[in-house]
Amino acid sequence: MKSGELFERAKTLMPGGVSSPVRAIQPYPFYVAGAAGAYLKTLDGERLIDCCLGYGPLLLGHAPDAVRAAIEAQLADGWLYGTPCPGEVALAERIAADHPSIDMVRFVSSGSEATMAAIRLARAATGRQDIVKIEGGFHGAHDAVLVKAGSGATTMGVPDSAGVVADLVAHTRQVAYNDLEGLDALLSSSEDIAALIIEPVMGNVGPVLPEPGYLQEVRALTLDYDVLLIFDEVITGYRLGIGGAQVRYGVTPDLTTLGKIIGGGLPIGAFGGRRDLMAMVAPQGPVYQAGTFSGNPLTMAAGSAALGWLHENREIYARLDAGTRRIEEACAGAGGSFVRLGSMFKYFFRPAAPTNYAEAKESDTAAFRRFWEKMLKKGIFVPPSQFETNFLSAAHTDEIIEQIADAYSTCLSE
Ligand code: PLP
Structure with missing residues (x-):
């Protein structure tokens, strides 16, 4: 069976023949x-x-051998317990130690879940409804962040997908990356902004890099306007070094979302931040968040092995x-x-x-x-x-x- 034939079968079984849209390379993916x-x-x-x-x-x-050995060792002991496992404590310790902004962390199963929960937490912590995102910033495929990123939609949310409730997306405001004046104007225009969510280095249009001083000024503005700063480091976490973009640029966000590398190649997401904020997450606090596969021992083992290897290399x-x-x-x-x-x-x-x-x-x-x-x-x-x-x-x-x-x-x- 060759790729072309397999894709013909796949197209009858899965929308576009794939499990995620970007993979639907035409005329057929390999x-x-x-x-x-x-x-x-x-x-x-x-x-x-x-x-x-x-x-x-x-x-x-x-x-890689290091991650593979950790996965194989864990396989012998099972891969889903539905109760806490030692591996999640080890990975949480590692992530907290590597990120000065992170006192506590919650593991989830994808970056999308992480940003969804971080936004919910920011809304709960501030009692405000709006969020600001950066045009072209990608934070996963959930409703609040699926907003058309284009010049016509600079400040007003427009759903980027059928099936997204316009009323919800109206709470998502946008501003261009590297535009400090625009951000200042937006933050000053409303008292109902809970958080700015930003990929510190844009990874989903490029990369597109922050101009010198941009991220520091973003931090200063969000503090001035008392708006929480969420760094979405799903791509940049451990990619730009131990501690990701926040350590590299010396900027401390209130909340951070992670994913990708921290799972060693197995499905993962995480959000973390200041203790007072994270203490609001269930069961410690009133912000509900849960998941069957969250913190599963296999992913925790793979993630710890990958991050351990990076520390040593x-x-x-x-x-x-x-x-x-x-x-x-x-x-x-x-x-x-x-x-x-x-x-x-x-x-x-x-x-x-x-x-x-x-x-x-x-x-x-x-x-x-x-x-x-x-x-x-x-x-x-x-x-x-x-x-x-x-x-x-x-x-x-x-x-x-x-x-x-x-x-x-x-x-x-x-
Ligand atoms: N945030 C960023 C910056 C991403 O690049 C992605 C995915 O590419 C996500 C969030 C969503 O992560 P996931 O695909 O694991 O849901």
């Missing part, structure tokens, strides 16, 4: 038969260098930063713009690096698509969208990075 290190092996017999890496969780690469952050710099060099003079931060990177088909969502959207997506196909033919899988961040992992050796750089250089010059 199916993966196995993955190890920096490579995916497709059902059609190809071996691809993976720069998508599960959309971010796989900072150690596919099936911190040098990979510098090596991968050098890796994306090498790829950037290979793209020099190709006419577009290369944006990178640590192991996050993207080539935009747009002359200047975007500073916000509206600018990122000006990229030539048809040119991206042609480039993407050429890269795949050269054996490199980058996410199939101009607006998804590419990643490197610890399994990407310097030799593999050189191959990626060569492919960029060739495919951009063709």
Whole structure:
């Protein structure tokens, strides 16, 4: 059975043939038969260098020994208890120790659940109803954050999906990234704003980077207006270093959402923050939140193993930063713009690096698509969208990075 045939079957069984929309590559996606290190092996017999890496969780690469051993050890003892397990205490300790802003944490099963709960908590803690998000910021697929991110919807929420109640989304206000004046104006316009939720480095349009001082000023403004600051570090957590963007930029949010890397590649999310806020979460407080698979021993074991490995191998952050710099060099003079931060990177088909969502959207997506196909033919899988961040992992050796750089250089010059 080849990928094309399997996709025909899948389309009769699952909407669009997939379990998550971005995977529905046309005319058909490749199916993966196995993955190890920096490579995916497709059902059609190809071996691809993976720069998508599960959309971010796989900072150690596919099936790394450290995580695999922890999963195997846990398997022998079962994988779902429905009661507390020692592994959740260990992972919570690790996360709290790594994030000065986090005194307490609640584990959930996805980043979407984490942002949904953090927003509920912020509303409860402040007694206010509105939230502010950044245009183009992605915080998962739940109603409050599924708001059209475009210039026409700068300050007024418009549902971005059928089936979302307009009244609810009207409580979601928006402002452009890197726009401090706009944020100031928005925060001063209403007394009913509970929180600002922001990806400190935008990962779902790019990446798009904060201008110098932006995040510090965002913190200052939210304090001035007494609005809670939620850093959505689902992508950036442990990706930009131990402690994520908040440690890297020295900014302390009130609440943080995490996911992806902290589960070592198994499904996870988490939200955490100041003790007084987190004490409001059930059963300690009145903000309800619960989940069958939350804090399950298998994910906890995989997450602790991954984070433990990162602590012991911190040098990979510098090596991968050098890796994306090498790829950037290979793209020099190709006419577009290369944006990178640590192991996050993207080539935009747009002359200047975007500073916000509206600018990122000006990229030539048809040119991206042609480039993407050429890269795949050269054996490199980058996410199939101009607006998804590419990643490197610890399994990407310097030799593999050189191959990626060569492919960029060739495919951009063709
Ligand atoms: N927040 C950010 C910044 C994300 O990038 C994502 C997913 O890509 C989410 C939240 C949602 O996480 P999940 O897909 O685990 O629900």
